[in-house]
Structure formats: C-alpha cells, structure tokens
Amino acid sequence: MLTRRRDKNHDLEHWTIRFGDIDVGHISLRAGVPRAAPQWGWACGFYPGTEPGQHRYGAAATFDDARAAFAQAWQRLAATRTEADYRAWRDSRDRTAWKYRMHDLHLPLPTQRPDGVARCFCGEVITSATMDNHVLGAHRGDVRWRSRP
Numbered sequence: 001m002l003t004r005r006r007d008k009n010h011d012l013e014h015w016t017i018r019f020g021d022i023d024v025g026h027i028s029l030r031a032g033v034p035r036a037a038p039q040w041g042w043a044c045g046f047y048p049g050t051e052p053g054q055h056r057y058g059a060a061a062t063f064d065d066a067r068a069a070f071a072q073a074w075q076r077l078a079a080t081r082t083e084a085d086y087r088a089w090r091d092s093r094d095r096t097a098w099k100y101r102m103h104d105l106h107l108p109l110p111t112q113r114p115d116g117v118a119r120c121f122c123g124e125v126i127t128s129a130t131m132d133n134h135v136l137g138a139h140r141g142d143v144r145w146r147s148r149p
C-alpha cells in the first residue's frame with residue numbers, strides 16, 4: 001500500500017510517496033512552469049532497487065490526476081520488483097544513515113584510519129571487513145533516515 005507524507009523541506013508543495021518503508025517517488029508542484037501548463041509533477045522509482053531507466057515521470061493538471069498516474073506507474077513497476085530489490089534499497093538507506101550518524105558524531109570510519117580499525121557509536125570495534133555486517137545487523141533500520149540536500 002502506498003502512503004504519502006508532506007515534505008516541508010521544499011518551497012513548493014511536495015509529497016513523498018512510500019511503499020511500506022521504501023521511498024518510491026514524489027508528487028509535487030512544478031517550479032517555474034507557465035500558468036497554462038500542468039502544475040503538478042510526479043516521479044516514480046527508487047534507487048538502488050530499480051534502474052534509473054525504469055523510473056517514470058509525468059505532469060498533471062491536478063494533484064488527483066498526478067496521484068492516479070503515479071499509482072498506475074507504481075503498479076507496473078511493483079509487478080516487476082522482488083524482495084531483493086527492496087532489500088537493496090533498505091541496505092543502502094541504512095548504510096547511508098549510519099555513515100551520516102558517524103560523521104555527525106565526528107567518529108572516523110575504518111577506511112579513514114591508518115590501521116583500518118574504528119569504533120562504532122554503539123561501542124563495537126569495527127574494521128572495513130566487518131563494518132557492513134555490523135551496520136546491517138546491529139543497526140538495521142535503527143538510525144533515523146533523512147534525506148540530505
């Protein structure tokens with residue numbers, strides 16, 4: 001099931017669309033278009049998990065039209081997705097959120113240390129070889145994900 005959430009980080013009205021916990025696209029007012037042109041735009045797709053060439057975009061006169069077009073595009077895309085595609089997106093989300101958290105706490109990653117050994121914010125000692133398993137195991141989904149400008 002798709003849900004949508006208003007994202008206040010945009011000047012114009014912007015809705016993030018989710019399938020479960022996956023960000024699968026958005027519907028938003030288009031910036032700088034002539035008054036006679038469709039005012040709403042939508043984009044459907046997620047990465048990783050789908051290739052950029054599989055993403056779909058469109059414009060619509062009203063929010064409801066954009067929502068309907070998005071729903072159709074999503075149905076077609078979702079029919080070709082597997083659980084592995086969604087996992088790829090979640091893994092990427094969790095790795096990125098974890099790296100930002102480490103960065104915010106001024107903690108070095110193993111790759112940034114001459115000996116290749118570092119400490120996670122949870123206290124665990126990690127190396128380049130163990131980092132991925134640690135992040136996706138110990139911190140699966142627990143670091144609040146936020147998009148960055």
Ligand SMILES: [Zn+2]
Nearest residue numbers: 120122124138
């Ligand atoms: Zn940790």
